[in-house]
Amino acid sequence: MSSDKEIKFPEETLELVRRMMKRYPEGKQKSALIPVLHLAQAEFDGWLSPQVMDYVASLLNIQSIEVYEVASFYSMFNLKPVGKCTIEVCRTSSCWLMGAEDVIRHIEKKLNIKTGQTTADGMFTLKGVECLGSCGTAPMLQVGAEYHENLTLEKVDSLLDNLRKEDKRKCYTDHFDPQSN
Amino acid sequence: MGKKLLLEKDHVPGIRSYEVYRKEGGYASVEKAIKSMTPEAIVEEVKKSGLRGRGGAGFPTGMKWSFLAKPPGVARYLVCNADESEPGTFKDRYLMERIPHLLIEGMITSSFALGANTSYIYIRGEYFYVARILEQAIEEAYKNGWLGKNILGSGYDLDLYVHVGAGAYICGEETALLESLEGKRGNPRIKPPFPAVAGLYGCPTVVNNVETIAAVVPIVNQGGDAYAAIGIGKSTGTKLISASGHINKPGVYEIEMGITVEDFIYSEEYCGGMKGGRKLKAVVAGGSSVPILPADLILKTANGEPRLMSYESLADGGFASGTMLGSGGFIVMDDSTSIVKNLWNFTRFYHHESCGQCSPCREGTGWMEKILHKILDGHGSMKDIDLLWDIQSKIEGKTICPLGDAAAWPVASAIRHFRKDFEEYVQNPSSIKDVHHYYRLNDLTEA
Numbered sequence: 001m002s003s004d005k006e007i008k009f010p011e012e013t014l015e016l017v018r019r020m021m022k023r024y025p026e027g028k029q030k031s032a033l034i035p036v037l038h039l040a041q042a043e044f045d046g047w048l049s050p051q052v053m054d055y056v057a058s059l060l061n062i063q064s065i066e067v068y069e070v071a072s073f074y075s076m077f078n079l080k081p082v083g084k085c086t087i088e089v090c091r092t093s094s095c096w097l098m099g100a101e102d103v104i105r106h107i108e109k110k111l112n113i114k115t116g117q118t119t120a121d122g123m124f125t126l127k128g129v130e131c132l133g134s135c136g137t138a139p140m141l142q143v144g145a146e147y148h149e150n151l152t153l154e155k156v157d158s159l160l161d162n163l164r165k166e167d168k169r170k171c172y173t174d175h176f177d178p179q180s181n
Numbered sequence: 182m183g184k185k186l187l188l189e190k191d192h193v194p195g196i197r198s199y200e201v202y203r204k205e206g207g208y209a210s211v212e213k214a215i216k217s218m219t220p221e222a223i224v225e226e227v228k229k230s231g232l233r234g235r236g237g238a239g240f241p242t243g244m245k246w247s248f249l250a251k252p253p254g255v256a257r258y259l260v261c262n263a264d265e266s267e268p269g270t271f272k273d274r275y276l277m278e279r280i281p282h283l284l285i286e287g288m289i290t291s292s293f294a295l296g297a298n299t300s301y302i303y304i305r306g307e308y309f310y311v312a313r314i315l316e317q318a319i320e321e322a323y324k325n326g327w328l329g330k331n332i333l334g335s336g337y338d339l340d341l342y343v344h345v346g347a348g349a350y351i352c353g354e355e356t357a358l359l360e361s362l363e364g365k366r367g368n369p370r371i372k373p374p375f376p377a378v379a380g381l382y383g384c385p386t387v388v389n390n391v392e393t394i395a396a397v398v399p400i401v402n403q404g405g406d407a408y409a410a411i412g413i414g415k416s417t418g419t420k421l422i423s424a425s426g427h428i429n430k431p432g433v434y435e436i437e438m439g440i441t442v443e444d445f446i447y448s449e450e451y452c453g454g455m456k457g458g459r460k461l462k463a464v465v466a467g468g469s470s471v472p473i474l475p476a477d478l479i480l481k482t483a484n485g486e487p488r489l490m491s492y493e494s495l496a497d498g499g500f501a502s503g504t505m506l507g508s509g510g511f512i513v514m515d516d517s518t519s520i521v522k523n524l525w526n527f528t529r530f531y532h533h534e535s536c537g538q539c540s541p542c543r544e545g546t547g548w549m550e551k552i553l554h555k556i557l558d559g560h561g562s563m564k565d566i567d568l569l570w571d572i573q574s575k576i577e578g579k580t581i582c583p584l585g586d587a588a589a590w591p592v593a594s595a596i597r598h599f600r601k602d603f604e605e606y607v608q609n610p611s612s613i614k615d616v617h618h619y620y621r622l623n624d625l626t627e628a
Contacts, residue, residue: 094269
């Protein structure tokens with residue numbers, strides 16, 4: 001929970017928000033909502049609290065409800081706190097055929113959590129997600145912006161170990177560097 | 182080796198960068214289009230090419246373009262559908278990741294043909310790292326004068342932006358995509374009006390798939406007739422196929438339309454045969470939504486003709502014995518696969534992804550998932566198989582968007598072709614392997 005942290009983007013991110021808003025015609029700045037929510041989730045501990053959503057609404061000059069209804073529709077937005085690294089294992093079709101279940105069971109056992117839960121130390125959240133478009137390199141999982149493909153249980157082990165060692169929050173927007181126009 | 186139009190250069194070192202792409206002949210279609218063609222002439226070439234929408238529906242692209250309304254003083258938009266979320270499909274990601282400038286070039290040439298001055302690439306949120314690659318490519322294109330004001334001194338202006346989604350299968354449906362691009366929930370719109378008349382911000386809009394837009398580049402460069410000369414019948418040109426499942430060489434393959442399915446699965450040039458030499462049981466040929474076919478019907482039509490990789494041949498026999506080319510998401514299953522369990526997996530997907538607007542889809546997908554779960558739990562009855570059939574028949578054609586059909590067809594086809602697999606599970610629950618090794622209903626609630 002980010003209650004003790006003031007909910008405000010740093011100037012650098014605000015500049016990015018302004019650039020995002022300029023991508024859409026005059027009066028249609030609501031279009032920037034999803035991209036800005038991604039920035040907000042990355043900035044404020046990986047999830048969208050009501051306070052964060054209200055802040056985003058104020059930036060885009062729209063009603064809070066317009067933000068809530070969008071944030072609750074899309075699966076990439078977390079409405080509850082999550083761990084530093086959300087492990088998102090693809091569970092659909094080809095990944096399932098190629099052993100996604102084994103990957104999920106293995107991670108559950110290793111982290112001692114069920115899918116949907118967060119480890120006690122707040123390091124990992126495990127999520128089952130739908131087809132991530134990596135069917136030819138199945139099974140696979142996503143952490144932040146990174147795809148990890150052609151998984152074996154050994155690869156999963158070393159990935160989790162590395163993430164724990166790195167001890168860094170992973171976000172979808174990591175390394176994101178939009179065009180300057 | 183078949184002819185390649187899109188992935189001819191995908192292995193050239195550095196092709197992701199502007200310099201290499203340009204040196205390899207990139208952006209020629211923009212030069213040709215802007216300097217020597219009228220927008221109408223480009224639309225004509227696309228019509229002549231016979232190009233059909235590569236996202237799944239297969240609607241003729243030239244015709245879609247010619248429907249675009251052109252009221253004076255009203256902005257027109259081109260939106261590229263890079264939402265790629267049909268299970269089994271990963272070709273657009275491959276193309277954007279490997280040769281991002283091919284998509285940018287296609288967007289510029291196509292935007293010029295349609296008279297759009299602002300265009301968007303709507304990419305699924307999970308592809309954030311691909312969005313980054315596209316942003317860099319667009320930045321390079323601006324720097325080199327292919328985007329922005331007065332392109333090539335022609336007076337034509339174009340701005341191109343990437344817009345990321347946030348995880349919703351439904352946003353691959355073009356009107357849901359437009360809603361999402363407007364900053365709303367991805368609820369499909371009732372049609373008409375079609376986007377060609379009232380699309381993004383109520384303005385005339387064309388929405389095309391990544392591969393469709395990329396195909397405009399060779400069509401403009403070589404002419405529509407040259408494109409139409411490749412392929413077979415009304416399936417012109419080449420198609421990117423995403424091959425996955427129990428095969429030796431999964432991956433993205435550019436095929437000339439008209440090669441045989443047997444060749445595609447077993448030849449070294451493509452899938453390289455079945456993994457571990459196992460027997461082919463079934464194929465989902467065009468993404469999870471299209472009817473599943475058993476081995477005999479995917480290799481040969483009901484009339485005993487070899488089945489070809491083309492819109493027409495894959496559809497031969499209708500849904501009784503055929504399927505669809507769809508998005509080209511080609512999922513291969515060997516004889517170890519449980520068709521019932523696979524169907525449960527697909528149905529759970531559609532239940533999860535239903536936007537909830539239409540009750541047949543919102544409720545029906547959940548009911549089907551529960552019934553399949555019951556059968557897999559060893560508590561199914563013969564009546565449940567009929568009930569599944571009944572529910573799917575009441576979803577198909579009764580929803581605002583095609584997700585309803587997409588959820589119904591896998592169920593109908595699995596029962597049609599593999600009814601005995603369902604009956605076996607019902608009559609002999611001990612034949613159900615791994616009974617506790619699939620996800621429980623409540624096991625995967627979202628984090």
